[in-house]
Amino acid sequence: MNNQKDRETIESGHRRSNGEDSFKNLSGFKIKALYGPEDISHLNPETDLGLPGEYPFTRGIHKTMYRERPWTIRQLGSLDSPSRANERIRQLLKMGATGISLCLDMPTIMGKDSDDPLAEGEVGSCGGVAIDSIEDMRNLMEGISLDEISINFVSNSQSAVLLAMFVAVAEERGVPLEKLTGTMQNDILKEYQAQKSYYFPPRPSMRLTMDTLSFCNKFLPRFNPISISGYHLASAGATPVQELAFTLANGFTYVEEGIRAGLSVDSFAPRLSFFFKAHNDFFENIAKFRAARRIWAKTMRERFGAKDRRSCILRMHAQTSGSSLTAHQAENNIIRVTTQALSAVLGGTQSLHTNAFDEAVSIPTARSEKLALRTQQIIAGESGVINTIDPLAGSYYVEALTDQMETECYKYFNEIENLGGVISAIEKGYYARIIADSAFRYQEKIEKGKRTVVGLNEFFEEEEIDIQLREADPGFEDEKVSGLTDFKKNRDHALVKACLNDIRDVSQGSDNIMPALIKAVKSCVTLGEIIGVMKEVFGEYREDYIY
Numbered sequence: 001m002n003n004q005k006d007r008e009t010i011e012s013g014h015r016r017s018n019g020e021d022s023f024k025n026l027s028g029f030k031i032k033a034l035y036g037p038e039d040i041s042h043l044n045p046e047t048d049l050g051l052p053g054e055y056p057f058t059r060g061i062h063k064t065m066y067r068e069r070p071w072t073i074r075q076l077g078s079l080d081s082p083s084r085a086n087e088r089i090r091q092l093l094k095m096g097a098t099g100i101s102l103c104l105d106m107p108t109i110m111g112k113d114s115d116d117p118l119a120e121g122e123v124g125s126c127g128g129v130a131i132d133s134i135e136d137m138r139n140l141m142e143g144i145s146l147d148e149i150s151i152n153f154v155s156n157s158q159s160a161v162l163l164a165m166f167v168a169v170a171e172e173r174g175v176p177l178e179k180l181t182g183t184m185q186n187d188i189l190k191e192y193q194a195q196k197s198y199y200f201p202p203r204p205s206m207r208l209t210m211d212t213l214s215f216c217n218k219f220l221p222r223f224n225p226i227s228i229s230g231y232h233l234a235s236a237g238a239t240p241v242q243e244l245a246f247t248l249a250n251g252f253t254y255v256e257e258g259i260r261a262g263l264s265v266d267s268f269a270p271r272l273s274f275f276f277k278a279h280n281d282f283f284e285n286i287a288k289f290r291a292a293r294r295i296w297a298k299t300m301r302e303r304f305g306a307k308d309r310r311s312c313i314l315r316m317h318a319q320t321s322g323s324s325l326t327a328h329q330a331e332n333n334i335i336r337v338t339t340q341a342l343s344a345v346l347g348g349t350q351s352l353h354t355n356a357f358d359e360a361v362s363i364p365t366a367r368s369e370k371l372a373l374r375t376q377q378i379i380a381g382e383s384g385v386i387n388t389i390d391p392l393a394g395s396y397y398v399e400a401l402t403d404q405m406e407t408e409c410y411k412y413f414n415e416i417e418n419l420g421g422v423i424s425a426i427e428k429g430y431y432a433r434i435i436a437d438s439a440f441r442y443q444e445k446i447e448k449g450k451r452t453v454v455g456l457n458e459f460f461e462e463e464e465i466d467i468q469l470r471e472a473d474p475g476f477e478d479e480k481v482s483g484l485t486d487f488k489k490n491r492d493h494a495l496v497k498a499c500l501n502d503i504r505d506v507s508q509g510s511d512n513i514m515p516a517l518i519k520a521v522k523s524c525v526t527l528g529e530i531i532g533v534m535k536e537v538f539g540e541y542r543e544d545y546i547y
Contacts (some may be wrong), residue, residue, distance in 0.1 A: 001137075005527075009485075014271065019087045021339050022252070025240070025281045025283075025284045025401075026239055026240050026279055026280070026281050026284055026442070027239045027241040027242075027284065027405075027408070028239065029241075029284075029327055029404055029408075031403070033204065035395075035396035035397040035400050036396055037396065039396050039397075039400040040396055040399045040400050042403075043399060043403060043411045045391070046490070047401070048294065048321070049393065049399075051063070051382070052064075052065055052389045054310070055107060055297055055301070055309065055312060055351060056289050056293065056294045056297035056298055057125065057293040057294065057296075057312065057313055057314065058291075058293055058294045058299050059348070059389070059390040059393050060293075060348040060389060060390050061159055061293065061313045061314070061348070061350070062081035062418060063260065063389075064389065065386075065389040065390070066217045066380070066385075066389075067343070067385035067386060067387070067388075067389065070380045071345065071349055071350055071351055071352050071380075071385060072098050072099040072150060072350065072351035072352070073096065073097050073098045073373065073376045074097065074098070074099035074100065074101055074150070074152060074317065074351050074352060074353050075092050075099075075100065075101070075353060075354070075372065075373050075381070076100075076101050076102075076103060076353065076364070076369070077089035077092055077100040077101065077102055078101075078102045078103045078104070078127060078128050078129040079124075079127060079129065079363065080105065080123075080124030080127055080128075080129065080130065080473055081130065081139075081473070081476055081479075081480065082130070082131065082136045082137070082140035083123065083139050083140075083142075084473070085102065085140055086139060086140055086141070086142050086143070086144070089144060090143070092373065093149065093464060095370060096373065096417040097373060098107065098150075099149070099150040099151075099152065099351060100149065100150070100151050100152065100175075101126040101151075101152040101154055101353060102129060102140075102151060102152065102153050102154060103126070103127060103154045103178065104128040104129060104130075104131060104154065104158075104307075105117035105122065105123060105124050105125050105126060105127070105128035105130045106119075106122040106125045106126050106128070107122050107123055107125075107130065108128065108129075108130055108131050108132070108158065108527065109126075109128070109156075109157075109158070109197045109255065110197060110199075111157060111158055111199050111527065111531035111532075112189055112528050112531075113132045113484060113526050113528030113529070114130050114132050114477070114480045114484050115484050116528055117487060118409060121477070122478075123295070123476065123477040123480050123481070124473070124476045124480070125362075127363040130290060130480055131162065131165070131527060132480075132484050132526050132528065133165075133458065133484070133487055133521070133525075133527070134165050134168055134169065134488075134521045134522065134524065135487060135524075136165075137162075137165040137168070137169050137200065137415045137542035138169055138172075138456065141166075142239065145358060146166075146169075146170050146175050146179075146180055146181070146182075147175055147176075147179035147181060147268075148181070149181070150181050150182055150183070151181075151182040151183070152182065152183040152185070152317070152351075153166070153182070153183065153184050153185060153226065154185050155185055155186065155189065156185055156186060156187060156188055156197060156198075157186055157191060157197055157198050157199050157200075157205065158213060158527060158531065159184045159185065159186035159188075159208075159209070159515065160208045160211060160212050160513060160517055161517055161521070161527050161530050161531070162527075163184050163186075163212055163215075163216075163225075163517075164514060164517035164518045164520070164521045165521045166180075166523050167180075167181070167219075167220075167514075167517055167518055168522045169380060171518075176475055177219045177220050177321070178219070178220065178222065179222065180220050180222060181222050181223060182223055182224070183223070183224035183227050183273060183296075183317075184223070184224070184225055184226070184227070185226075185227045185229060185239070185275070186209055186212055186225060186226045186227070187201075187226055187227060187228050187229045187250065187275075188202070188205040188206060188208070188209050189206075189250040189253060189254075189390055189422055189423075189426070190228075190229050190230075190232050190233055190241045190246075190247075190250060191205075191433075192426045192431070192541075192543070193233060193236075193250075193426060193431035193435065194233045194235070194236035194431070194435060195232045195236070196233045196240070196543070198541055199531060199534070199535060199538075199540060200534065200535070200538040200539065200540065200541055201538065201539060201541045202423050202425065202426055202427065202541070204264070204534075204537075204539075205538075205541075206257060207478060208513065209226065209254070209257075210257050210258065210261045210457050210515055211512045211513045212225050212226075212264075212514065213225045213226060213254070213258055213261075214258075214261060214263065214270060214512055215512060215514040216271065217263060217267055217268045219272070223270070223271070224271050224272070224273045224319070225272075226254055226273070227272060227274065227275045227317065228247055228250050228251045228254065228272065228274050228275065229247065229274075229275040229533045230243040230244065230246065230247035230274070230275065230276045230277060230527075231243075231275050231276060231277045231319055232359045233246050233247060233319075233324070233435065234276075234277040234279065234321070235277065235322065235323045236434045236435050236439065237435045237436065237438045237439020237440070237442060238434070238438055238439075239442075240277075240279060240284050240285070240288050240405075240508050241288070241405055241408045241409065241412075242283070242412065242435070242438060243276065243277060243288070244276075244288050244291060244292055244405060244409055245293075245408070245409040245411075245412035245413060246412070247274065247276070247292075248292065248295055248296060248299075248409065248520060249412070249413060249416050249422055250422055251272060251274065251296065252299060252303075252304075253421065253422040253423070254272065255269060255272075255300070255304055258323065259304070262343050262429050265300070265304050265305065265306050265311060266306055266307055266308040266310075267309050269300060269304075269308075269310075269311035270308060270311050270313070271311035271473050272315075273293065273315045273316065273317065274293070274314055274315065274316040274317070275316065275317045275318075275319070276288065276289065276316055276317075276319075276349075277318070277319060277320075277321050277428065277528045278319065278320050278341065278343050278344040278347075279321045279324060279340065280324050280336065280339075280340065280341040280512065282339055282342075282343045283343075283397060283398060283401060284401065285340070285343035285344060285347055285349075286343050286346050286347040286392060286398060286402075287398060287401035287402040287404075287405050288347070288405055289316065289318070289344070289347030289348055289349065290347060290348070290398070290405075291402045291403075291405035291409065292314055292316065292400045293313075293314045293348070294402070294406060295406055295409055296312065296313075296314035297312040297314070298314070300312045303476070314335065315350050316349050316350055316351070317349065317350065317352070317353070318344035318347070318349040318351070318352050319349035319352070319353040319354075319355070320336070320340040320344070320353070320354050320355045321336070321340055322343055322354070322355050322359055322360075322539060323355070324336055324340075325337075325355060325359055325360040326360055326453065326455060326456050327360040327361045328455055328456055328460075328463070329454075329455030329456075329461065329463065330357055330358055330360060330361060330467055331357060331358075332454055332455050333355070333357035333358075333360070334357045334371065334375075336377075337354050337355050337357065337375060340354075340377055341354050341375055341376060341379060342383070342385065345379055345380075345385055345386075346385060346391065346392055352376055353469055354372040354373070354375045354376050355372060356368035356369050356371065356372045356465050356474055357372070358468075360413070362466050362467060363467075365468050404410060409422065411424050415430075416430070423529065429543075429544060432543070457474065467518055484526070487524065487526075487528070488524075491523070491524035492523065492524070495523045496529070499516070499519060499520035499523050499525050500520070500525060500529060500530070500533050502516045502519070502520070503516050503517065503520060503530060503533050503534070504533050504537060507533070507534055507537040507538065508537055
């Protein structure tokens with residue numbers, strides 16, 4: 001048979017055996033049985049692909065990629081008390097991690113001090129670290145080189161306060177601010193869209209984000225002030241293409257706001273970074289990352305007039321999918337994490353976090369977190385994927401899927417623009433509706449057996465869950481509250497009051513809030529006290545019900 005007849009035979013066999021709705025990826029794209037030159041004939045090799053390290057960066061942001069330097073192996077270093085988290089960070093670095101992420105406990109996420117009545121029973125929860133004051137930041141960073149180790153603070157509504165504490169500790173140690181490295185997630189838009197740990201209405205929150213951006217732009221040139229996060233959108237239920245479109249739209253909004261604040265695009269855009277999820281569909285992840293770089297590069301150059309090539313480079317951190325992990329047959333998660341991690345590497349990520357296999361059940365144990373770390377090290381050292389740059393380039397399937405990702409993204413961009421932009425779309429409930437609908441449809445497919453989850457809806461076996469649990473120290477909360485009580489008792493109360501009044505005045509005006517926050521945390525004002533004053537000025541946000 002000739003090639004055309006061969007292809008028709010393949011396609012018809014596919015339709016007979018699987019039906020028209022089979023073989024779709026997580027974004028709902030129908031996947032053909034066979035891809036060929038005609039699927040990518042419209043792509044321009046120079047303007048759509050280019051070379052690694054060259055515009056539009058589809059093939060990677062560095063000319064040599066991992067041949068010269070591997071991605072940052074970033075693992076989670078937070079656990080209840082700042083001192084225990086510090087020990088965990090040191091241990092991870094000793095085992096070979098090259099970057100650390102720090103999550104916060106629930107009271108800190110919600111802007112409450114550990115002694116707040118609403119924090120009772122939650123201090124040190126969720127595998128996060130409790131940060132009330134500069135003393136906690138000192139203990140957390142004890143013995144860690146702030147100008148050498150890249151710390152990623154998974155912090156959002158409270159980011160300005162935590163940045164102030166981080167800067168204050170650096171100044172105490174005599175570390176020049178221009179040498180500080182790290183990242184503050186500080187992506188307030190996705191809080192309203194997905195994660196929901198906001199305090200203030202969107203516009204005052206955006207003001208705080210821009211204050212941190214402007215401050216870092218002036219004083220912390222090596223620090224990433226915003227990590228624009230698609231991971232949480234995906235965890236809330238967004239499909240991969242929705243994750244990509246919504247995340248990039250948020251990024252463009254931060255660029256617009258930075259320019260509106262009086263900054264030139266090339267002064268701050270090179271320090272913006274991104275955070276994406278690596279879910280279960282191997283090739284879809286790769287296409288998503290490649291499309292992300294291309295869309296960002298083209299938009300920064302064509303829409304925002306960026307001249308510095310670094311402004312057109314999308315730098316990303318990726319994390320394997322916590323929401324894909326199952327408590328049942330949990331060791332299956334080792335395979336899921338490995339394939340997800342490999343897709344992130346082949347997609348060209350700059351930094352990677354691999355989830356521990358037991359995270360659906362427990363805070364990772366010492367054994368499981370070591371295995372997660374070793375997963376990255378084996379991929380880097382044994383798989384051979386770092387030997388050549390962008391090895392999947394030219395694949396008819398990968399290039400066609402990358403192109404489809406890009407095309408579908410622009411449809412979402414148009415919808416958001418028609419609603420008046422990202423903030424207006426938030427206020428109109430657009431994201432809540434779209435993401436909730438996608439989450440429902442995904443779960444429905446699992447429950448109806450239309451999407452396979454091994455060990456859950458296929459190859460299921462009755463079993464007792466036999467996993468060692470890692471619990472937070474049961475005595476930590478009482479100890480933390482007692483220590484905070486002493487901390488508050490022994491400070492200069494008149495100075496604390498004066499600092500809070502300064503924060504109130506600055507919040508009511510338009511000056512950058514960071515200097516007032518740095519002065520306050522140095523004067524022993526706590527996170528909860530600062531957020532409380534801001535709430536008095538900005539008010540608190542309540543999301544409308546979506547029907």
